[in-house]
Amino acid sequence: MRELIKRGITFVKNNPTIISSLLLIFVVIGALFLNSYFILARFQENSDKILRAKAVLAEDVISVVAKQHFENLLQDSVLLEEKIIDIQENDPEIAEIAVYMPTATDNVYKPFISARNVLLDEPERVEVEKITQNAIKFSLSVEDAFAYISSSGGNRYWNVVKTVRAKDGTAKAVLRLKLSLVENDRLVGKIILQVYILSVGAMLVVLLLVFNHIRLFAFELKAKKLEEIDQMKDDFISMASHELKSPLTAISGYSELLEDTLEIRENLPDNKIHQKKYLKNINISVNRLKELVEDLLDVSRIEQNRLPIDLKEIDLSAIVLELADEMSVLANEKGLELKRNVPKISNVLADPERLKQIVINLLSNAIKYTPAGSVEIQIREDEKNVFLTVADTGLGISAEDMKNLFSKFYRVKTQFTTGISGTGLGLWIAREIAQKMGGDLKVESIEGVGSHFTLSLKKAKIDR
16 A cells, blocks of 8 residues: 555656646635535525515504504503514514613613513523513614624524604604524525535545546656557567568578579589579579568658659559469469459559559469459549459458458458468458559458459549
8 A cells, every 4th residue: 555655646746747746636626615605605604684674664663553552552451462472473583573661760671562472491591581671771872773683593593673652753662673593594504505515526526636637647657668569569570570671682692692693503403403493492482581571671761651642644544453473373384264344444543652562462362262262353443443352252351351351460360361371461461452543442241252452542533
């Protein structure tokens, strides 16, 4: 665990952008939270003001009603109490309405009428009464009603106190209205809780995104490393291929020279005949190595986008017939019939040497994988393209193998292809070259029946 933490610290030190990303995330989330918090605080403040105004208005209404009955208070106190109770019952936010009258002896204001919804225990009741007496004293010294917030039982209340005066200005009684803020506070608290939950949820989601970003960043580093390794591999293949060409050329030259020396002499003894056979095998192996080196060089050039393509207007039919004549020797050696269905068609845009490379690859593969029967070359055209098809009656390719047929180093492996040599690069190179010339290479095949490889190339001049 300690080692993992150490590696994590090292990774963060090497990639300081992660720290800035984390700080930015916390700043954004903090800003959102503070914004929500201040909006809610302002909302609560406005709600308190609205409830305060409501309490003052209710106090004014009650004082008007009370003032009408204070002249005959002893007769109408019951009616006044009924009206107060009726007001309180119709508004659940009113926690208490009380009328305070001064005593005859010590002029201390005592509750005369009180309609209370909140039950308080003795210590809290004493404290509330003390605050109320102070508020009454202050109310007697001012003309208008005043309000203050108190708390009891864990809840907040707006208290509005107003002195009811006679026509001559003398104080007759004091009205106190207690308006509950419970519902308002509950709503604000619920919204704040939702803000907390959303903020925490947002932070968790963002942290998950950060961790995922770190993982992707690690994958990016690995990908870059793999790209570097892949580039090193390509450079090595290119260098090794170039270095191999020189000794292979020398070996090929010396073996041909020895073979020519032996051919000049007549009546060779048996050991010389065997030597000639060995030299022939050496030449075959050298040629196979040359083909492999050329394929590896082409792969390296294609992957590094350094394969030269020189598009020209060429006569496809002439090139195909020329190559067919050359490849007919291999077909005759296997007893295959090489058919030519090559009419005169429109010229195509292609690189002549690269086109020959594709056609040779298709013909040699067709001959190689056809034990008996025939190989046919067909050419046709439409308005924009010319199509060259090499069809054989050979082993064929399964649907599963066709999915990977144009992959690098992929070879069809069956009991019939075990003894057939190849690198698995020819078709991949052929299709890459075809696509770079603006065409494509496709295959249709049935296992045990044969294969049709079709090369498409663009016409040099589009028919109108």
